[in-house]
Amino acid sequence: MPKLPLLARLLAPLLAPLLAIAAPSVARADALIDNVNGMTLDEKGQVVRFTGLMMNRDGKITYLLSSGQKRPKKVDWKIDMGGKTMVPGMIDGHGHVMGLGAQLVRIDLSETNSLDEALAKLRAYAADNPSKWIVGGGWNQERWKLGRFPTAAELDAAIGDRPAWLERVDGHAGWANSRAIALANVTAATKDPNGGRIERGAGGKPAGVFVDGAMDLITNSIPAPTPRELNAAFLAAQDRLLSLGVTSVADMGTSQNDWLTFRRLADINLLKMRILSYAAGVDTALAVAGQGPTPWLYADRLRMGGIKLLADGALGSRGARLKADYADAPGNKGLTFFSDDQLLNRMIRGSMDGFQIAVHAIGDRANQQVLDAIEVLSDTYKGDRRWRIEHAQIVDPKDLPRFGKFGTIASMQPVHQTSDMHMAEARLGEARLVGAYAWRSMLQNGSKLAFGSDFPVESPDPWAGWAASFTRQDASGQPFGGWRPQEAVTREQGWAGFTTGAAYAGFAEDKIGRIAIGMRADFLIIDRDPLLAAPGDLRATKVIETWVGGDRVWQRK
């Protein structure tokens, strides 16, 4: 492992919290972690219990120990965990690492209750963050009881000459300061664009808030994040994920810049989690990885193994492609991103070079399109291909059994079900929900199931996802008995979705997802027994320590 060079020293101010944890972490060696309430799944989905484990200098597990078993006398070091619960690190089968990072480094005003409170928060954020622009959102003048929009002048008074752009909580308006307005060359002479409105003050001067179609006037001037900002964003995302017990993520749609960021930090030993990268499109995969998946890099912490494609949009915005009209929008069947041939061509282009193909499909028509493509391709591209359909939210019951064929994996997000259930009823009507979020049917049809969160669209918290998987209830326990409970999986199956299933979906089942001999020592110490906790308690699980590859990479303070 390289020592921390100049870059790390330059990063030090940003990294202080992370380094503070890294420093006391135990050097890898032949080690015994003892006195745990250990549990994991085996290859068949059965629960295995143990009370200790040993691991070697490569950060791999060498023995699992039960309570009666004798402990070896000679180990380099050992830790007594005092009977706390140990589980495998959680794997998020579908997330967006840099998207989460961007969200985390922006200022969040959603909890502010007055303009003054927001301005104080902005002032503090500006002092702490060296970025050129101050970007964020979450404000709501109604919650502030302001009775009007905030103004550029008010923002100027708080943060001065640094350009700022803050979106309203609903994303339908943005608040700029004078510097941002000047950089965007918006003046009293600028006309309101189509579908947008510039709030104006004396003499027609832009007052600070830009509504809907007028927002682009400012956002087009916001510069792309610098490498320094990207580094900080990644580290913030990694810290958040590790704090929740997520040790590995399938990064869905890695851009070239995302990849360079992962590597920049991995090169100086700051990539602590594992990233199973799916390139944003064929061109990115070819430019980064070339003629096939990269090897596993950095002791299995990074690999570009696949390509992410999108067959349709989302249900909320009626972009999901349906077989029949939206129930609440007659005449609208959603969006088609690719013709059948275009989709096939892209899937072929990636498959030729051995990339795994993961296609976003939310509507039943989009799912059919991808299943059709897989059927065609499976004739030529044989072997262990593990075609992935991402989301697979609304599937025609006729198409459900097709997931069991050609090794197709359903990569689904339990929390989407609890967030979307009412909206899905409106969009589709009751009768067309038979194949919606149909986790149990997927398993029954022989498909492999990988669970994830789709962060930052949803919270990356895997405990909420796990709880939703076997309850079909949201955080408040609604609806009673669960939404379409026939599609719930068991608690163990839900756990598998976030561990062994997500590992398998990423061609990583020989490395992660279980606590077993030969696997990487990725495990969590948590504050409760997740197999016994009531669903509400499972959601409230607190991670105490997170270990990746035999290193303690996060610890609750």
Add this chain to the structure above:
Amino acid sequence: MPKLPLLARLLAPLLAPLLAIAAPSVARADALIDNVNGMTLDEKGQVVRFTGLMMNRDGKITYLLSSGQKRPKKVDWKIDMGGKTMVPGMIDGHGHVMGLGAQLVRIDLSETNSLDEALAKLRAYAADNPSKWIVGGGWNQERWKLGRFPTAAELDAAIGDRPAWLERVDGHAGWANSRAIALANVTAATKDPNGGRIERGAGGKPAGVFVDGAMDLITNSIPAPTPRELNAAFLAAQDRLLSLGVTSVADMGTSQNDWLTFRRLADINLLKMRILSYAAGVDTALAVAGQGPTPWLYADRLRMGGIKLLADGALGSRGARLKADYADAPGNKGLTFFSDDQLLNRMIRGSMDGFQIAVHAIGDRANQQVLDAIEVLSDTYKGDRRWRIEHAQIVDPKDLPRFGKFGTIASMQPVHQTSDMHMAEARLGEARLVGAYAWRSMLQNGSKLAFGSDFPVESPDPWAGWAASFTRQDASGQPFGGWRPQEAVTREQGWAGFTTGAAYAGFAEDKIGRIAIGMRADFLIIDRDPLLAAPGDLRATKVIETWVGGDRVWQRK
């Protein structure tokens, strides 16, 4: 080291020659290379002789042995070199790795003596190379005694429907086939562009050859090389360099794609040589390396440590920026790429983050501009900065002593002197050549000297460069006594330029450039004693084996 995965297997057809060598190469271990006529420079530039060396499993040198010394009995393996000459691997202080690769994978028609011979060569090349376009050059219809330009139809007959573009030997015309012309949408209706001419046949139809300003009509349609092609180009360049005994290169102007290519191949253990990368501009450095140089990666085989900037153009095209008019072009002083402030800003931007700055400067005015900037910057950016001026070809004698200040390095190319000498006389006149290619003055003024070739502008052969450095004569021994011989360096100083000097210029003097304890075991077995050979014989040096980091990475068949 990762095992060769899928990618390597897919690459196998391209790699056959390289793999054939890699396979029998000896696994690293504690090893003895014995019975050599060993020679190297020490830190002070003195020749050190030895007859054997030992190296360890990390590929580092652990002992140098003289003839009287006892050999250890227990080594993992040893080789008796039969008294052959061993020298350190040569370092090219200024080259363009992917540029060389692109040159090597293109078809070269410069040795063809008839149209039929060229067409046969094209046919064979098309069969061997899967690239979409066939691109190359070197043809000369005069040498072919054709009495006319070749035609698109003749090219069609040889290679059919694959688009092709072949530049004339002088670069002032190109020959396209019908498919290339069709892809470029050039028809009888297309007018000759300014400064260009489309050769035409019946009905004004493009006949195949496009002259000067018309060449862009076709070249704009040639797609960027694919990652497969970039991989092949890199491997071709690496093979060529290793065959010449060049084990390390300062890659001047690494693009983001170049960097991704180096890493793609390094990840599968196919980066055999060492690349000291200087990013093509500040933005590339930030995007790739972020807030400072990358660490040394892949056991010191790759590092982005600096930024390449350009202050002017070249002498041949009168782009070099001079203090007075060109002697052969009154009123012309060459090109200014940056104002003083623009150059300073870029140098500051890189220096802030600890990148080494290397600025191309050929004319005396450009050299003055860079020296001025270094003087300004050295006040703020102290410490071991090793400012580099690339080429430093024409320097005002008044400015020569300034190279000795602030640790400025002159990165020069001996073969440029022998190629350019007559042209330089024409461009500048005799009186202004006092500070031209002034290697000896650089050393006398206390500047460090790094030598290179500027490949593919010149051949990457370091033996020719070394011979030129102390003779100031070209391959035919001209001019008698050497061109401005007062600026020749000694044979040992020339050698240092290609070894210890180039290592120092890349912040790598603790890793490469000498055969000494603790250094990487980068060495050559060559067929003659380079300290005794007459200059013409030195130029003809044949490398027998090339070793990098204790691995034999190239071997003459």
